[in-house]
Amino acid sequence: MFGSVAADLVRELKNSKWLLPFNESSLHTIAIETRSIMEMITSTVSEFREKLDQPEVLATVMVFHRSVQRNKRCALAYLYKRLERMRQMRWEYSSINFAELSNNLSIHERDYLSKYNRLLGEYCESVGLDLTAVCTPRPGLWNSA
Amino acid sequence: MAGTDRDYYDIDDILMAEENIVCTFNVAAKRLGFLDQSADSSHRDVVDGEEDNLSDDGEDEEEEEEEEEVTESNGLERQVAGDLPVDTKVELPYWLAETLARRKFVMMQLPRHYNAKVRNDLRAGPVAVNLSDRSAYFFELGFRLSALLIDDELAEILRKGYAARCWRVVDSAGWEGKVKGLMVAMKKLDSRERHLYMLVTNLINAYGKWKERCAERIGSARKHRKRPYEESTRHYHATRRP
Numbered sequence: 001m002f003g004s005v006a007a008d009l010v011r012e013l014k015n016s017k018w019l020l021p022f023n024e025s026s027l028h029t030i031a032i033e034t035r036s037i038m039e040m041i042t043s044t045v046s047e048f049r050e051k052l053d054q055p056e057v058l059a060t061v062m063v064f065h066r067s068v069q070r071n072k073r074c075a076l077a078y079l080y081k082r083l084e085r086m087r088q089m090r091w092e093y094s095s096i097n098f099a100e101l102s103n104n105l106s107i108h109e110r111d112y113l114s115k116y117n118r119l120l121g122e123y124c125e126s127v128g129l130d131l132t133a134v135c136t137p138r139p140g141l142w143n144s145a
Numbered sequence: 146m147a148g149t150d151r152d153y154y155d156i157d158d159i160l161m162a163e164e165n166i167v168c169t170f171n172v173a174a175k176r177l178g179f180l181d182q183s184a185d186s187s188h189r190d191v192v193d194g195e196e197d198n199l200s201d202d203g204e205d206e207e208e209e210e211e212e213e214e215v216t217e218s219n220g221l222e223r224q225v226a227g228d229l230p231v232d233t234k235v236e237l238p239y240w241l242a243e244t245l246a247r248r249k250f251v252m253m254q255l256p257r258h259y260n261a262k263v264r265n266d267l268r269a270g271p272v273a274v275n276l277s278d279r280s281a282y283f284f285e286l287g288f289r290l291s292a293l294l295i296d297d298e299l300a301e302i303l304r305k306g307y308a309a310r311c312w313r314v315v316d317s318a319g320w321e322g323k324v325k326g327l328m329v330a331m332k333k334l335d336s337r338e339r340h341l342y343m344l345v346t347n348l349i350n351a352y353g354k355w356k357e358r359c360a361e362r363i364g365s366a367r368k369h370r371k372r373p374y375e376e377s378t379r380h381y382h383a384t385r386r387p
Contacts, residue, residue: 001180001237001238003238003240007159007160007163007238010156010159010160011160013156014156014157014160040176044175044176048175055171055172055250056172056173056174056175056228057175058248058250059170059172059174059177059245059248059250059251060174060175060176060177062244062245062248062250063174063177063180063241063245066240066241066244067241070240070241073153073159074159076153076154077153077154077155077156077159080154081154081156
């Protein structure tokens with residue numbers, strides 16, 4: 001069934017808290033599968049060109065089309081959620097150990113992280129505060145004594 | 146979990162749509178013969194209508210004769226697979242089944258874990274029903290299916306059952322023992338309820354800490370644990386002593 005590699009990719013996200021190594025190979029597989037589904041679509045359409053309004057052909061094309069959409073959704077969600085987690089990590093652990101983490105990231109993600117760091121740093125400077133510091137007050141702060 | 150359940154990027158939404166639904170094709174779809182897994186891949190042999198791979202839902206509606214009569218023996222390549230005969234039963238993931246069903250290319254059957262027995266159990270004693278071995282996305286999928294199949298009774302039962310179970314989850318969270326207690330308590334819950342359970346547990350723990358004046362101090366952002374990006378399976382949230 002189409003979309004199984006894509007589903008496994010998303011499951012990998014679900015079963016991990018932060019960031020596992022970037023799964024380049026799965027994304028590659030998904031891309032190849034999507035391309036071959038596209039070929040099936042074009043061959044089906046060209047084969048049944050005059051019967052395109054028949055439900056038999058429509059159902060087939062719909063199956064292929066949904067599979068392409070599914071692959072796309074899973075891959076995009078994978079990429080998007082990883083970026084989201086990276087940002088969350090940056091806020092939780094400010095002095096992030098860039099070198100070690102970046103082993104798990106793709107090149108583009110590393111680029112994203114460094115740009116995000118810079119952006120955040122500029123903003124914090126302009127505000128004058130380190131916004132990623134912990135925000136809750138010390139326990140004894142408001143004691144009257 | 147996102148509040149809006151139609152979020153494109155939501156992981157749980159995506160995984161919920163992976164659940165398999167048994168569908169009956171209303172049209173003889175061209176070239177989709179490979180969907181039918183009970184046939185062998187060459188589509189040449191006539192299989193005696195065995196449907197071991199497909200799950201039944203307890204209703205004796207399957208007709209076993211139409212299974213394999215007409216397949217074009219067009220060779221072994223996937224691209225030139227044979228047609229899918231009408232009334233073939235196939236297990237399709239929900240993301241595919243829903244679209245096909247809306248267009249009436251396919252008829253969906255309610256999965257086995259929404260059948261009459263489970264409904265009665267949910268009606269009578271919702272808290273005791275073990276959902277984790279039925280489906281990880283019992284309620285979400287159930288609501289979607291009940292809307293699609295216009296099954297108001299199912300929606301009603303799910304709603305009431307979910308409400309009752311949520312009350313129990315919120316009540317009992319935070320009172321269980323540490324890891325072992327969690328395991329026992331969460332055994333019957335589906336994934337959404339588990340998430341709720343963990344939320345409430347953390348909430349209660351945080352409240353307890355606040356009462357004991359263990360809240361975080363102001364300071365620079367917490368120094369990260371040695372390797373924060375590695376998975377820690379024991380702790381849902383990394384907690385750090387002040």
